[in-house]
Amino acid sequence: GESVGLHLPTLSVQEGDNSIINCAYSNSASDYFIWYKQESGKGPQFIIDIRSNMDKRQGQRVTVLLNKTVKHLSLQIAATQPGDSAVYFCAENGNSGAGSYQLTFGKGTKLSVIP
Amino acid sequence: DAGITQSPRHKVTETGTPVTLRCHQTENHRYMYWYRQDPGHGLRLIHYSYGVKDTDKGEVSDGYSVSRSKTEDFLLTLESATSSQTSVYFCAISESSPAGGNNEQFFGPGTRLTVL
Numbered sequence: 608g609e610s611v612g613l614h615l616p617t618l619s620v621q622e623g624d625n626s627i628i629n630c631a632y633s634n635s636a637s638d639y640f641i642w643y644k645q646e647s648g649k650g651p652q653f654i655i656d657i658r659s660n661m662d663k664r665q666g667q668r669v670t671v672l673l674n675k676t677v678k679h680l681s682l683q684i685a686a687t688q689p690g691d692s693a694v695y696f697c698a699e700n701g702n703s704g705a706g707s708y709q710l711t712f713g714k715g716t717k718l719s720v721i722p
Numbered sequence: 723d724a725g726i727t728q729s730p731r732h733k734v735t736e737t738g739t740p741v742t743l744r745c746h747q748t749e750n751h752r753y754m755y756w757y758r759q760d761p762g763h764g765l766r767l768i769h770y771s772y773g774v775k776d777t778d779k780g781e782v783s784d785g786y787s788v789s790r791s792k793t794e795d796f797l798l799t800l801e802s803a804t805s806s807q808t809s810v811y812f813c814a815i816s817e818s819s820p821a822g823g824n825n826e827q828f829f830g831p832g833t834r835l836t837v838l
Contacts, residue, residue, distance in 0.1 A: 698765075
């Protein structure tokens with residue numbers, strides 16, 4: 608598989624428990640956020656997104672919480688399954704300067720599910 | 723992978739040689755991006771395109787060039803590969819403008835490039 612899992616913080620969770628993955632973002636003007644899941648040897652896969660005018664958004668087994676006051680984003684996975692084992696990272700959409708918007712990605716957290 | 727293919731999937735080359743990576747999409751999305759992914763770093767934007775023949779630089783564009791002659795194809799060229807360009811390269815596409823506040827990007831499977 609890819610070597611992108613090195614140097615990442617790791618979260619180990621028992622199968623069936625809930626997982627919470629955190630992300631601190633840098634730009635207070637960022638207006639849109641995405642969580643991605645990346646399995647070994649694959650490209651990032653979109654999980655869920657949230658706009659800056661929302662505090663919470665729910666999907667199937669996943670919830671994203673946004674706290675703009677402290678520039679913090681979290682991803683909650685309910686009833687974690689072995690197939691959830693992967694690297695998870697957040698991305699923020701903001702003005703990178705000179706009017707150019709782009710996604711800025713976090714380094715990621717490796718989630719390991721213990722059967 | 724949302725109708726995105728990348729070729730080649732793996733490549734080993736020598737320092738100083740030119741290398742071209744191809745991204746092909748079947749979604750007819752306007753925006754296309756090239757990223758590199760390295761241990762200890764998040765995905766970093768190399769170049770992006772906002773239409774045919776319209777491209778712009780990203781955060782780490784030095785040593786790379788791009789071309790987009792058709793909506794479906796976005797090429798990344800390393801004019802003279804260096805060992806520091808050993809990385810995994812991902813192509814992404816999006817339908818909406820990044821400035822539109824809904825920059826949902828979909829990624830291809832990646833190309834692992836090794837420069838010896």
